[in-house]
Amino acid sequence: MSLGFILAQCLGALSQAAVLFFIACGLTLIFGIMRIINFAHGAIFMLGAYVGFTIVAVTGSFLLSLLLAPIVVGGLGMAFERVFLRHLYGRRDGGAYLLLTFGLAVVLSEVIRVIWGAQPRASGIPDFLRGIVVIVEQPFPLYRLFLIAAGLAAALAVWQFLERTRAGLLIRAVSQNAEMVHALGTDVALVRTAVFGLGCAMAALGGVLAAPLVTAFLGMGTTVVIDAFVIVIIGGMGSFLGSLIGSVLVGFVQVLGAYYFQDLALAFMYFLMLIVLVIRPGGLLGRED
Amino acid sequence: MTARHTVTRRRMVKGLVGASALTAAPAFLRHASAAAPIKIGIPTVITGGYALLGSQVIRTCKLVKKMTDAKGGVLGQPVEFFYQDTQGDPATCVRKCQELVERDNCRILSGVIVSSEAAAMLPKLEEWNAIFISHGNGDGRLTAELLVPRFFRANTSAPMGARALALYLKDAPEKKFIAMASDAAWGRSSNAAFEEQIKKVGKDLVDKMYAPVANKDYSPYITRILQSGAQGCYVALQGDEARAFYSQATQYGLAQRVQFFTEIVAQADIKVLGKDAIGLMGSSRYPLTYDIPQNNAFREAFMSEYKNEIPDWSDGEMYQALMILFAAIEKAGSPEPTKIAAAMEDLDVTSVKGPVLMRKCDHQGENQGFVVKVARNEKYAEPVAEIVKIYPREMNTPDCRSSSFSK
Numbered sequence A: 001m002s003l004g005f006i007l008a009q010c011l012g013a014l015s016q017a018a019v020l021f022f023i024a025c026g027l028t029l030i031f032g033i034m035r036i037i038n039f040a041h042g043a044i045f046m047l048g049a050y051v052g053f054t055i056v057a058v059t060g061s062f063l064l065s066l067l068l069a070p071i072v073v074g075g076l077g078m079a080f081e082r083v084f085l086r087h088l089y090g091r092r093d094g095g096a097y098l099l100l101t102f103g104l105a106v107v108l109s110e111v112i113r114v115i116w117g118a119q120p121r122a123s124g125i126p127d128f129l130r131g132i133v134v135i136v137e138q139p140f141p142l143y144r145l146f147l148i149a150a151g152l153a154a155a156l157a158v159w160q161f162l163e164r165t166r167a168g169l170l171i172r173a174v175s176q177n178a179e180m181v182h183a184l185g186t187d188v189a190l191v192r193t194a195v196f197g198l199g200c201a202m203a204a205l206g207g208v209l210a211a212p213l214v215t216a217f218l219g220m221g222t223t224v225v226i227d228a229f230v231i232v233i234i235g236g237m238g239s240f241l242g243s244l245i246g247s248v249l250v251g252f253v254q255v256l257g258a259y260y261f262q263d264l265a266l267a268f269m270y271f272l273m274l275i276v277l278v279i280r281p282g283g284l285l286g287r288e289d
Numbered sequence B: 001m002t003a004r005h006t007v008t009r010r011r012m013v014k015g016l017v018g019a020s021a022l023t024a025a026p027a028f029l030r031h032a033s034a035a036a037p038i039k040i041g042i043p044t045v046i047t048g049g050y051a052l053l054g055s056q057v058i059r060t061c062k063l064v065k066k067m068t069d070a071k072g073g074v075l076g077q078p079v080e081f082f083y084q085d086t087q088g089d090p091a092t093c094v095r096k097c098q099e100l101v102e103r104d105n106c107r108i109l110s111g112v113i114v115s116s117e118a119a120a121m122l123p124k125l126e127e128w129n130a131i132f133i134s135h136g137n138g139d140g141r142l143t144a145e146l147l148v149p150r151f152f153r154a155n156t157s158a159p160m161g162a163r164a165l166a167l168y169l170k171d172a173p174e175k176k177f178i179a180m181a182s183d184a185a186w187g188r189s190s191n192a193a194f195e196e197q198i199k200k201v202g203k204d205l206v207d208k209m210y211a212p213v214a215n216k217d218y219s220p221y222i223t224r225i226l227q228s229g230a231q232g233c234y235v236a237l238q239g240d241e242a243r244a245f246y247s248q249a250t251q252y253g254l255a256q257r258v259q260f261f262t263e264i265v266a267q268a269d270i271k272v273l274g275k276d277a278i279g280l281m282g283s284s285r286y287p288l289t290y291d292i293p294q295n296n297a298f299r300e301a302f303m304s305e306y307k308n309e310i311p312d313w314s315d316g317e318m319y320q321a322l323m324i325l326f327a328a329i330e331k332a333g334s335p336e337p338t339k340i341a342a343a344m345e346d347l348d349v350t351s352v353k354g355p356v357l358m359r360k361c362d363h364q365g366e367n368q369g370f371v372v373k374v375a376r377n378e379k380y381a382e383p384v385a386e387i388v389k390i391y392p393r394e395m396n397t398p399d400c401r402s403s404s405f406s407k
Helices: A003-034 A041-059 A062-083 A095-116 A142-164 A166-183 A188-214 A220-235 A240-260 A262-279 B009-035 B051-070 B090-102 B115-128 B158-169 B185-200 B219-228 B240-251 B267-277 B293-305 B313-332 B337-344
Strands: A132-135 A138-141 B038-044 B079-085 B108-110 B131-134 B151-153 B176-182 B204-211 B232-236 B259-262 B281-284 B347-351 B354-358 B369-375 B384-391
Touching: A003 A041, A003 A132, A003 A138, A003 A142, A003 A166, A003 A188, A003 A220, A003 A240, A003 B219, A041 A062, A041 A095, A041 A188, A041 A220, A062 A188, A132 A142, A138 A142, A138 B219, A142 A166, A142 A188, A142 A240, A166 A188, A188 A220, A188 B240, A220 A240, A220 A262, A240 A262, A240 B219, A262 B204, B038 B051, B038 B090, B038 B313, B051 B079, B051 B293, B051 B313, B079 B090, B090 B108, B090 B115, B108 B313, B115 B131, B115 B151, B115 B185, B131 B313, B131 B337, B158 B185, B158 B232, B158 B281, B158 B369, B158 B384, B176 B185, B176 B219, B185 B204, B185 B232, B204 B219, B219 B240, B240 B259, B240 B267, B267 B384, B281 B384, B293 B313, B313 B337, B313 B347, B313 B354
Parallel strands: B038 B079, B038 B108, B108 B131, B131 B151, B176 B204, B176 B232, B232 B259, B259 B281
Antiparallel strands: A132 A138, B281 B369, B347 B354, B369 B384
16 A cells, blocks of 8 residues: 555545535534524535536636625525524424424425526536646545645634634633623624524535535535534534544545445444444533533 | 107107217217326436436426327327326335325326335335336346336346446457446446456456445545556446546546446436546447437427427436337227236337337346447537447347346
């Protein structure tokens, strides 16, 4: 086994982890602040891919789609939170959230089918990201290196935002004690809306970035969102750093599992989750409540 | 005194009206019966990952209804299609078929997308008093160990697709192959058939791989193909899986190192992949450019009905299945399921794919084998699959009730 081969496998795993991180990060942010398991997250990821495709088709710019698709989808997410979710915060049971977000997933899928049709859509890769890089005699796509860089940049940006800004401080405070923050005069409802929008924008960005790998198609969010749920459980519900670590672990397990243990490739991810839950029931960096 | 029975003019008119009414009644009833539609249930995928294939099935059924009704129907009866969404799930498929049979009285079923859905339906056909004619289910076992008397497969199966490719590869320069398939009934069946066939023609299969259904990241498989030293790669993936694989393989520059041979060349994939699809070789379930009157008529009708759309393999196979069904109904002289089933056996039809024999021994349609290569064609706005080689139907169809070829 050559060094180049090992490097190529590791980079492949990291590029997969990068795509997973975008969706898992949004999911965990929303759960951390709102205690909502967003079942529509996969559909939002898919919507991001379709909106990105349209922006590329209209403007011809992939980079612009990376900027605009998250804004559009994040805005739609904020509107959904204000119009629908906000009315349910007083309820103690979580069933209403599950049904509402599940309903949103179904509606979004059908809306996408009506607007864009059943035919899959390919946004393609811009010329400057096409081609391969030879790493110790192993070819590796330039676009996947871009994905790794984008994932790292997004992780750093969100981390800086959460740790170094006043808005980030408020988000962390709301996640720990929303009533206290409200009593101190902060508009907690606004924080929740902003976080839901941010989570949707992250998922949309993941959708735009994933489209050149898998094309935009109906159902593209279904399996990805299951992976994202596993990541969030492994990392700890509501933990940003946990979602990052979980994404990397799942990325490696998926890639190495598919290479060395084909028949068990799917099962490995769930084995990993089970092991983590047995050792740390709250996930690697989550709280055990 | 004897009574005199006089026939007045009024009585005569009344009698004539009554007599003609009695005479006309059966004809009237016959006419009403003739106007009753032939009901065909289409349990297909409308939502979910295979929705594209389902949408192709539905658009072809709509076109066929239009074309058939314009010709006066089948046996003078119009055809009516009833659609249900199976979501690609076997349990849902059985439930929806039950609804089609019991609620809509559809005793003829077709348009099922996934082989595992088809396998789940087969044991219920007798109970439903229904027949099922497959347009695209590829799993070889459906006409072998899983066969039931009311099931017919009009389409090219997975072993048949692999067979055509293996016959072609016998004389190809590539010596070492690797096989890549979806970990589903169809993919397993395809890989097994390809392995058997490619070894039979004296070539080397160095490795075979199965990716989980709905897999998204193919980088580990692509790395494995690169590592294998294979010159050719057999690919039994379709729909979203195929598009993801070819997109990522292109990004790795794999096509410059390995020649792909795909089990199904799909126009939907070509449309999305664009120029990256050019050069892709494979077996074709429906050869778009096949120049025979039946196919030319279908292609022109399709492209006239659906502007800017090119019929895909699922359209062509669905059309063929319906043409075979209608031929069987006409031969039987009745749309009654058991009569259609009897008429279907050894029915020989020339369809869009050329001559097809619905052989009696296992209800598998003997289809010709088509090997194609994707290229630009000035008649079409996007690249299309051009025929490279055609293999006779006898050579391309497995042994009776088997997925293997003894010849």
